[in-house]
Amino acid sequence: MIKHLLSGGDLDADTATEILDTAAEMATVAGREIKKLPALRGRTVVNLFYEDSTRTRISFEAAAKRLSADVINFSAKGSSVTKGESLKDTALTLQAMGADAVVVRHPASGAPHRLANWVDGSVVNAGDGTHEHPTQALLDAYTMRSRLGRLAGLSVAVVGDVLHSRVARSNVLLLTTLGAKVTLVGPPTLIPVDIAGALAPGTDVSYDLDSVLPNVDVVMMLRVQRERMNDSYFPSAREYARRYGLDGPRMRRLPEHAIVMHPGPMNRGMEITPEVADSRRSTIVEQVTNGVSVRMAVLYLLLGGNNR
Amino acid sequence: MTAYLITSVSVVGAAPTDLLIRDGVVAEVGPGLSAPDATVVDGAGLVALPGLVDLHTHLREPGREDAETVESGSRAAALGGYTAVCAMANTSPVADTAGVVEQVWRLGREAGLVDVQPIGAVTVGLAGERLAELGAMADSAARVRIFSDDGHCVADPKLMRRALEYVKAFDGIIAQHAEEPRLTEAPRCTRVRSPPGSA
Amino acid sequence: MAYPPAARPSPPRQPSVKVILASADVQRVVDRIAHQILEKTQGAADTVLLGIPTRGTPLARRLAERISTFEDVVVPVGVLDITLYRDDLRRHATRAVGPTELPSGGIDGKRVILVDDVLFSGRTVRAALDALNDVGRPASVQLAVLVDRGHRELPIRADYVGKNIPTSLAESVKVTLAEVDGVDEVKLYGGATS
């Protein structure tokens, strides 16, 4: 079993499948009267969040508490102005407090990897800069599998600002490992120049959303920051929505069984319209619930045994 | 000054020979030399090269003596086989005036380990907006000949042209840090750190 | 059967293997336990069988099937995974979590009979009781095991025992079942030859 979860690429097919299967078992806990399992009793999980993200933090907090772990939230809303503590000193502090696992979200890519050098416990990457967000990819895969029954052979379109998307990177790596075929769609300015070679061979790129929609099983819409406009990645929000937004008519060109996913939070009216977000194809709400089960599975598989 | 006799050394890869150093110069080069007053250095299997010269070094002094000083940098250079190094201008204060370049030059002489030739900034404060007093630095005791905003690119084409032209008067050279800043701008990634006292 | 005197340290040799229950015996023992359950529970009303993976699960199904052939009563069967409740979780690499499937009628107010292949230290049963506690509130809990090899470390005993096998700690008991291993058999390995 692995010690840290820093990238979608850390997981081979068997390990990833074991996490998804374990998550399925963990999901049954949610239906119980007593939503508790003793597996991590006495373990300490620290949520170290340098970016405010209640959605991800409460998901990890719920997961850890359901497994009876002690949770310490450490939201370091520091700013470049305050001369605060370095990442290394924060890590040594957590180490001194006996943290068994550190769940870290940080605006700088690679921060979790540096942290892993300074703590003995396990490090879980909850989103680092524009690099990766592996538990998001796992809950996405879990959602696809539970909705469509399989992952191998699935055709998945990931649409939007791939260049800055840690969710896209983790998904490309994990889905390819699990045998799905990924097509990246978006304006050329928001697709990295050599994404296939860099991440996963066999990844396709398309600049035309309408040509891709009819033959995919999953379309994952990525959040697009409006501020990107000021950096002229695209001329205007309206043009972006017109060419790459998922609206009703486009949704109806999807195959009957196809599902629509979004990591949230959504820009309704930008990359996705309310009609699509609230349709029965949309898995946006269940992605959140699945997130807790998947994170329970990850924490259990990292901390449950003596994999020191 | 002590004399030194380096025996059976290969000068720049040539056949091994003896090399006598006396009064600051190479006195003799040839086989079977003898110099009773000289300290002998066994050069068997070794290669003698002209002292290395580094066109591009950061000695950090003045300003960041915690990272390096002219003396510690000079010592590292000597241990690397250097006898002269050119010190870049991105110190604090920036070496964009005769005063600072002379300070660096003097620190080099005091250290006495390698010749330290200061490089003058092309623009004031390395900001890429106004030419620094290149003439004053050229005429200073440091006799600056190379000018560079290294660490930053002289991005404005007109200013770069002016700089290239202006230094022709004293046979100067502009050393460009080639990086179009508009293509390498990183988005303002604010350096987040946990606020003090919240650890 | 008294324990044999401590053997002189004999030269190391192949651990001895002894077949305690051949496949026909296993089937007879299962039938006997089924009858005992029917007798003790007066017809197995409001009773649920929960198998403890891995081999408790097929045993529970066989018991339910035999009970329904002896008397016309359908005893619901479920599976209770205890991995997350084990007290030695931290001593081994992380274990895979198995499925827990409760019968549709649930277990609240029911008589639950836990079924496992071998009763030894009793720690598995304790974990099963913890797991049971989190999934419902049965009226009562009983325990049926194919083999009881002694060496209890907790105050736990079985209500239905297929075969008592006195063993030394140097020995090990291996139960194989057709559904899992292709053959019904109980073997005793190693230690002193009785």
Next chain:
Amino acid sequence: MHEGEVSTRLGLIGWPAVAEEAIIARDVLLAEHVGSRLHVCHVSTAGSVEVLRQAKTRGVRVTAEVTPHHLLLTDERAETYDPVFKVNPPLRTAADVAALRAALADGVIDVIATDHAPHAVEDKECEWAYARPGMLGLETALSIALDVLGPEWDLIAERMSRTPARIAGLTGHGVDPAPGVPANLTVIDPAARRTIEPTELASRSRNTPYARMTLPGRIVATFLRGEPTVLDGKAIK
């Protein structure tokens, strides 16, 4: 770091080769137009080599330097996110390294220059994005030249002594030891091999990218105008 497959995989902001090549192309044209000399610092890409080659064939008075780390290391080093490998211009690809080595051999690149950039520990022991770019180089440059070029002493003397001295106008330096010449020289043991230990370096900083690497060659002695600055491998003062 270098914009390419590795930066895409690591999610780090890339610094494309074209950003260097565009400026070099512009500046050689400017220098040619005003008829002045230009020196290009730390050339790092194959494309830059081609721009310089064309300029030189047109007779532009341009000289160029390459650093030891751009002759030896590639962008894969950033995969641990250890900022000791963060430098500006960034480490590039194997193809760039090969092009730089060839250019150094055939003279399109005139000199090796270290871009020795000491940094305090706290400026390197942090997140990649916040770390300051730069690597130590003075104490390892000749070993890397030997490693990359082999025992080509004349070529090494040309690229690391004669030509830089001429460009910088440093009379008395860059002259092969011969009777009457100022005794500015260094003596190297080419057969020696040493493993780089950051704490043993004379520099006040430790940010060498060659930690625990074994490199050929060790400086035995260095003389500055006849005075020894290094004897028996140790600094005199």
